[in-house]
Amino acid sequence: MRVIAGEHKGRQLRPVPNRLTRPTTDKVKEALFQIIGPFFEGGQALDLFAGSGGLGIEAISRGIDHCVFVDKHPKAIQTIYDNVKALKLEEKTEVFRTDAFRAMKAAGKRDLSFDLIFLDPPYKKVSYEKLVEDINDHQLLKENGMIICEHDADEHLPEQLAGIPLFKHEIYGGTIAISIYQ
Known part of the structure; x- marks a missing residue:
């Protein structure tokens, strides 16, 4: 695993030391960022x-100003911190060990909103519809912001989630799909 482009291009990233987490492959990450914008001029990201x-680190390397990272697993949190x-990104990040729904509620109370929201839950274990409803309820997505859903290619996401239309859908390697809502 590495950073594909931008300020930290080529830098290696540590994976989470377990078999429960499946990192986004470099190929999928590269294709995804070609779609959502190869480089950014600032902005805020949320990596649930x-x-x-x-x-989130790739987004920062490509110009996002700040990213909030959320995961509930201790090994994942330690890996994010590491x-x-x-990469000396402490000033551009916040890391929270909590459930995604609690994190969204807390972000809403802080009046945070994001240009990019990455959703990559364990496949077929969390409802994307419920996640996006909570994003809307807490007003976390900025106008023209994007929600990027990584999911199993067999899982079909609808043309709209909580009123937000599907912008792009791609399948990679026959097993991984990316659905982007904007």
Whole structure:
């Protein structure tokens, strides 16, 4: 696992040391960022179910100002801290060990909103519809912001989630799908 482009291009990232987390492959990450914008001029990101933090770190490397990482697993949180520290990104990040729904509620109370929201929960264990409803309820997505859902290719996500239309859907390697809502 590595950072694909931007300020930290080529830097290695530590994976979470367990078999429960499946990091986004470099190929999928590269294709995803070609779709959502190869580079950014600032902005805020939220990486729910962050695992090693690879998607949020990639966004920062490409110009996002700040990213909030959320995961409930201690090994994932430690890995995110290690990766953030190795790249000296402490000033551009916040890391929370909590459930995604609690994190969204807390972000809403802080009046936070995001340009990019990455959703990569354990496949077929969490409802994307419920996640996006909570994003809407807490007003976490900025106008023209994007919600990026990584999911099993067999799982079909609808043309709209909580009133937000599907912008792009791609399948990679026959097993991983990315659905982007904007």
